[in-house]
Amino acid sequence: GVMSYEVKCLKPDPVIYQSLFEKYHLKPEECVFIDDNAANIDAAKKLGMKTILFQDYFQAQKQLNVLCNK
Structure with a gap:
């Protein structure tokens, strides 16, 4: 990670x-950023990342599966 x-x-x-x-x-465009803060999500989107606004585990897992075409 980055501190x-x-x-x-x-x-x-x-x-x-x-x-x-x-660093990595x-x-x-090959990254998925998951966070519960909308401002952080917006910043990640502007840089080209796919994003998931975390609400709960099942919602995040479902959206991640969609992004990964599972």
């Missing part, structure tokens, strides 16, 4: 997401 103290910022600052992409050589 906020390492990159000196917090979600929803795009820098923290970019740091994660760079990730492509945003």
